[in-house]
Amino acid sequence: MNSDERRATAGLSIIFGLRMLGLFLILPVFALYGSDLPGATPALVGLAIGAYGLTQAILQIPFGMLSDRIGRRPVIIFGLLIFAVGSGLAAEAESIYGVILGRALQGCGAIAAAVMALAADLTRDRQRTKTMALIGISVGVAFMVALVAGPAIAAWAGLPGVFWATAGFALVAMVLLYGLVPAGGERVFRPEVNARAGGLPVVLRQPDLLRLDFGVLVLHLILTASFVVLPVVLESRLGIPRGDHWMVYIPVLVLSVAGMAVLIGIGERRRILHRLLAGVAGIVIVADLVLAGFSAWLPGMLIGLWLFFVGFNTLEASLPSLLTRFAPDGLRGTALGVYSTAQFLGAFLGGVFGGIIQGAFGVSGVFIFCAIAAGLWLLTAVGLSAPASYREAAATEAETT
Structure with a gap:
């Protein structure tokens, strides 16, 4: 530069x-x-x-x-x-x-x-x-x-x-x-x-782009819904003072970066990142079920949070990367605009549903709701195609061998 x-x-x-x-x-x-x-x-x-x-x-x-x-x-x-x-x-x-x-x-x-x-x-x-x-x-x-x-x-x-x-x-x-x-x-x-408004119909007809848009919507729904209840769990169930919550979040978040790096490294090196997304969604499901069942036990909370941040960070980094590879030529900005819209809509829905479910079913109900949402994303992610860049690289390797 x-x-x-x-x-x-x-x-x-x-x-x-x-x-x-x-x-x-x-x-x-x-x-x-x-x-x-x-x-x-x-x-x-x-x-x-x-x-x-x-x-x-x-x-x-x-x-x-x-x-x-x-x-x-x-x-x-x-x-x-x-x-x-x-x-x-x-x-x-x-x-x-x-x-x-x-x-x-x-x-x-x-x-x-x-x-x-x-x-x-x-x-x-x-x-x-x-x-x-x-x-x-x-x-x-x-x-x-x-x-x-x-x-x-x-x-x-x-x-x-x-x-x-x-x-x-x-x-x-x-x-x-x-x-x-x-x-x-x-x-x-x-x-x-x-972003171009005229390109919206084209972008909205691409199944792989829609799968990624749904993925980021679910991801930020889960993030926002989780933080409707996580601070309450740390204070009321685990007895951690409000001012000390960072002592739980930061070590878990930093350690999760290592897990994210391993997963993304494998996905890019073997050109299976599109397939890996379903497995990462599975990690988020496990994390939410652990948080639902063991949120009053500090080791269980730490394990659940670590798994959650591994999954969240991996998806947060992978989804936009894949989206730019699937976007049609000349419509990448429009595809990213739709993606950002889905991301923020997910944050809104997470806050709304997180609060409603907490009031009706308590903290564990929110985490179970998040696990169900991640399950829907898993089913959607299974059908994701390989990006053209992956197919071209595979074809080149086949020709050289």
Whole structure:
């Protein structure tokens, strides 16, 4: 990369990471602190956790298309400003309904497509994959930081402090956009990253793409539903203080990276990643059943969490990689737009169903629900075809031997 590409990649990775950090911070704490808000019920707590996903899902593609017309930076600034206002509204809310409204407004700042498009504008073709990968890594880092910072901020400043922190991250990101990211190269339509409404029918007729879209929907449904109850389990069943929950999350999350690396390495080396997805879905099923049956026993909780994060991290890294290989030429951006919409819709549904099921069937019911959802994804994943790149590589090897 040249100096401008390094600046663009670093700046946009930090901006995207700060944006996702603001969304993730609430996951490890809201189920505990939100239940104290006037009017709170398990169902409404779940809705507050997942509300941003619905507005994200609705606005992801329109915001990306708007950035093609008026430029990336105005859309990103507008989205970050909306996110900051939504955070402030949630921080000042005096009831669960105010938090739900604030979270929904946070989601209206749907800047993912515009950030990805700006990254493509500012990098050359041969460097673009590195840039996209580093932006993706920033999301994983944001998730890990949120598991530590969320409980720490909440213990120090309460739930309003968490939301004000997310507003602050958005303002910092706005400054970085103009202070760190190089100017120029914007409003260039690149079919490999930009979404096109006219391509939607084509993308929606591709069975393999639909399988991957359903996979990410289920994955984020499970993640959000799990965090509706996980903080409650750690505090009420295992007696771990709220401020110490990161001591459980982080070691398990870090160790899960090793399992993820092994699985993805095998899948790519043997060109069976598409087949491996069903097995990984099986790991998630086992993890949820362990959590359902042994959540009051610390070793069982740790084993279940480790298996869950191995499965989650593997799928989170594999699904978009496979999706770009299945996407038709010139429609990769549209396929990614649909994929992102499914991802955020899954977060919304996970929060809603997680809260409802917790209220009706308790903590174990939520984990069993997640296991059933993963089972549906397993049945879908079994039919996934081999990507063309895998078939071509196999054919080349056959010719050489």
